[in-house]
Amino acid sequence: MTSTNLTETPLGLHFSEGSQGWLVRAEKQISYEVRFRDGIFRPEFTDLLEKAGGNEGTLRCFVIVDSNVDILHGDQIRAYFEHHRVDCSIMVVEANETVKDFETAARIVSEIDAFGIARRKDPLIVIGGGVLMDIVGLVASLYRRGAPFLRVPTTLIGLVDAGVGVKTGVNFNGHKNRLGTYASADLTLLDRRFLSTLDRRHIGNGLAEILKIALIKDATLFELLEEHGPTVLDEKFQGVTAAGEQAAQSVLHAAIQGMLEELQPNLWEAQLERCVDYGHTFSPTLEMRALPELLHGEAVCVDMALTTVMAFLRGQLTERQRDRIFAVMSALELPSWHPILDPDTLAHALQDTMRHRDGQQRLPLPVGIGGVTFVNDVTPQELEAACALLERLGDARVPEHGRRRDGESRQTSGASAA
Template sequence: MLFQDKDKPVQVSLSEGRSYELAFGPLSELPLKMREAGLRPGKCVVVTDTNVAGHYRATLDAILQYDGWDPLILTLPAGEETKSPKPLQAIYDAALAWNIDRQTPVLALGGGVIGDLAGFAASSILRGVPFVQIPTSLIAQVDSSIGGKTGINHDEGKNLIGAFYQPRLVLIDTKLLYTLPRREWSSGLAEIIKHALIQDEPFFAWMESTMPQILARDPAVIDDLVYRAAAIKAEVVSEDEFERGRRAILNYGHTFGHALEKVLGYGVLTHGEAVTVGMRAALFMSRRFSRKIDQERVDRILLQIPIPPIPATISIANVREAMASDKKRESDRLRFVLLKKIGQAYVTDDVTVSDVDAAWAFALGRT
């Protein structure tokens, strides 16, 4: 059965015998899970943003203090602009002024931006302190909090400064998702669809049949949705921690999506919205190389993710040129993740400029 193990924690297995747990449960279990991960009460640094703080800052503060922790809570502005050098410096300044040591954990309470930023701070301050993820967005619970990718953006492109730095623990409380704005919920669904497309056709079929409930955030399906999507990410990361091989399939739609984000300006589209457009472009390209892919079936579910209109002033040449800064390129050749069929992906650089332009034309509605 698709969800037969959903009551078990998911282990992310890493090189040299290391591992960490994706713990599914309420926020109140955080102190217990931190102890199980080898973290003992003392000082801790919590990084969050203005949106999340209004819902959960006081609750987390009380939970930590009750268990003997002394939290320093840093609340940063919400938005993609926070994933940048100045907020990173602010974390360094506050943590060092508070006289932390190498056993002081950094906790990320927020979505992908906060997780990436706080994780990079944890990886670099004092040459590395323990890191705990408490993801509050759908995209973070199923994707960005799992696997150790941390970092910030640069004017030249997204995620160009960063490090692989694995958390000691990821606590996933699906109840935190019910305060998400509708747009952020839809954005997270894009990454879940991606996971199904690259690895799990039965999960994709289940999503097809339950999409109305998923879009409505029906509690009857949310736990299953998050558990399976997070487990897929954990499976892929466990096979390839540092993205030297198979893990690259997780970038399906991202080579296109990151270019669109750069051209539009970060924050105009959510990451999931940009990736949805990118997945449609990659789907079109996949169909050109494999007749096994059911393009209409995949496109039918992707089109259920609401996307704001892309300005007509954004040309195919603009987005193609923006792809040149993609960090996944090798020897100046872009690498694309394509689908052989639903549930099976591969990486190729055997793609022409005309292939890229045709895919963009389809995804941007310029055909």
């Protein structure tokens, strides 16, 4: 239907005499807030209640809490809702990548039905990491075709990535996020105090997504990670020292600002060349095939290590820049190699991602540190050469070996030195 033969009818509908059909056009403006608030469950803070329709005493909401968060913070969460006399049901859900599926989503729907929520007034509140937020986001977008929801991320990935955008999803048929929607939460409350109970490995996991932003758009953030990465990892972003506090605030602010700058103009991903897809070309296949060994950010880091080598081999990164990147990955205790990597697996992963990118590779590659370009000409030979070089340069630090527990002293890793 071309716009030239359209006649606008009085109420704004368009009719085409030529094709004898109507054209319906509508726009939906959305806005949502992502707000820092340390100590969100302290009784004096009412941010969480802003969107729970009704007055104090008549507030009603359905709360979904990650089971590990419930063990560590459940008493405070319950006390908060009791203090504010909120009529709520709290559902505790085990959440990790192996149960990020439609069955878990359906269980949550059943519980919501049993409790009963008013369609527009009573929000869902999700308190947990990226997995639970992705599942509950999907549920919220499906439930009566859209229920209000609020997010309280409790992991670093949740704070800097999964909690700030609009993508929801579950894994399906062995594929990462194969079922999903775009749905904005009404409000996300970022409370970094939750990170105090997160284990060290998951702090590193979140730092991988921060490193992603640094590598493709923010050289200053990269320098911050070079200088203060180990400190924020040690201090879990809690600001134990003055320098650590300054670094924690700067790193979180830059990472979220950078992410939102990329998301806002392309929220529905009309543009499939997304620099925030950096590290997410080969990693969906690697993550799912290595499940549960590689965490999301770890798989992203292995992908970034591979594409760092590809960019180096193309002359887009100097050897010095390449080695600085590997040194930061190592300092953040992240893997830059995994035994699952081989040219066939990589070629298969690229094929699957090409379908996701509508038939083209659209592979983001770094240009220097902080720049990006998209390429469509990667060959199997290039993957083979990059894989061979990465096997020499990379570090397969996985949980069993090379990873420190909290409190242990730091060891140098085998990754290439600057």
